[in-house]
Amino acid sequence: MFRRAVAVVLLLATVPACSAVDEHPVMTVDAAVVLADERVGVRVTGLVAGSTVTIRSETVDRNNVTWRGTAVVQTDRAGVADLDVAPSTGGSYQGVDGMGLFWSMVPEGGDPDTGFLAPARPERGPLEVRLTATGASGATASAVVRRQWLGEGVTHRRVLTGGLVADVYVPPAGGRVRRPVLIFGGSEGGSSQLWEAAQLASHGHPAMALAYFDAPGLPATLDRVPLEYFAAALRHLAAQSGGGPVTVIGYSRGSEAALLVGQHFPDLVRGVVVYAPSDVVHAGYPYDDRPAWTFRGEPVARGPIPVDRISGGLLAIAGGDDELWDSVGSARRLRERRPDFEILVYPRAGHFVGTLPHIPTGVGMGGLRMGGTRADDQLARVEGWPRVLAMLAAS
Structure with missing residues (x-):
């Protein structure tokens, strides 16, 4: 230990x-x-x-x-x-x-x-x-x-095969095998969730931080990203961690992908966590005339995301002062579609409602104010992160 x-x-x-x-x-x-x-x-x-x-x-x-x-x-x-x-x-x-x-x-x-x-x-x-x-x-x-960031014995491996751009963090051998986790961010692109994946592995969960655009070999923008790409990542992680389904964590625009992948690939996914979520499919970013996602080669239509086929635990974490979009409204609509969808709402937190606690973060990015205050966002992280770990440990 x-x-x-x-x-x-x-x-x-x-x-x-x-x-x-x-x-x-x-x-x-x-x-x-x-x-x-x-x-x-x-x-x-x-x-x-x-x-x-x-x-x-x-x-x-x-x-x-x-x-x-x-x-x-x-x-x-x-x-x-x-x-x-x-x-x-x-x-x-x-x-x-x-x-x-x-x-x-x-x-x-x-x-x-x-x-x-x-x-x-x-x-x-x-x-x-x-x-x-x-x-x-x-x-x-x-x-x-x-x-x-890495607990004792945790190892790291860069994945640049099969079209994937990812980092995998693996707990030391010999311990209890916990639920593997696929985690990715939102419109910032790249591999933004390395530190979360490292901490998850330090708590016993094999974890993959996945880039899905704005990285070598991937689309430059959030434009026509195939859901099959995420499925390939799920299969790769499952194979590296002993098989079995994977919990998916998505942040902001990544929440759309997390929910869609859980819905379309229920045999690969067990449990979805979404931070500052959207309950609908938006257009691509930064272009509003292109689809963000595709499935079987066809654009995923804009509109509400169905969640009836997702298995395992469901958790949404949202800030009541989110100035980017109405993440609390999205979380509540997700619960209307699935009464077992647990939601955590922090009334004074903003879009940066997660993930890791005790790290200095701002409340604005790229000229946009995301709502909340540093102190209120921190409170949400302090309370929300252990709830995520508890959900993973129970699955």
Whole structure:
């Protein structure tokens, strides 16, 4: 299983000689190495009782952009600042949030509402976050948290055969065989769900992150993508993971493909999860005079997507403040067609209602506002991601 560690980093900077305050801060994180979707407890002791301490986080993404977060909290009577119980009254987030220093980081010189932290590919290593606490005297203590995309023993393989463009992440051999998962994104194109697939494999699910346009050998845009392409991916993943049906996860425009594939290939699919869904087939993107999808060589007609033939669990996650389209309305209409379609609605979240928690993300992209706030989208991810894992574990 994933090895956990305890990191305790003692005083790194001595108290200035002129200070009358005697502080000896110690920062403790309950796990120095964790999966990226796991919580980390952060606690600072040895501070002045009732004083203000500033705790900062910092990391650098693959684009060499520095991201920083800040919490300003008051110590308790014992001189302790525990971020799971102490509210932040300033900095990059407000209130009690033990993971606030991670998801609320903002890009240096950039707009947090349009910025998205760009981690390195999962197989290239963890996201390292440095935490530093500065007490009333100026004394500091720090720790480093390594947030792993790949759990111990998880392997990666690039798939560029049979016309597929995908990445497969496989749990270590010898463990319980869990439901395999095919996951893909929306109108952003390319392989946008690598990190989700890596985390799914770290939780025991063989997972394939699939590109279906805007990648070498694939259509440049969302234009006449064959549903048979997804079926080929399902068969490939099933063959690599011991056979059996696969759960499909689709985001935004990818929700259309996920539902259509589940409907047209029920023998290959068991369970569908859709984030910020559409319950209808839209035109291609960015051209509105071309079909997005084809089936057996014919365009898939625009209009409501039938879901009566999909087997297994059904889950839709939507934000009530989605400004791209009415994803909540779509989720509710899906439930009208299938009463067993579970829906999770987060009233103040936007289009970026998922997936992984604790990752800094904006609320706008490409000049479009997607609704919600960073804090409300984060809340939806914190609550929604475990529900997805629970559904997969039960299938």
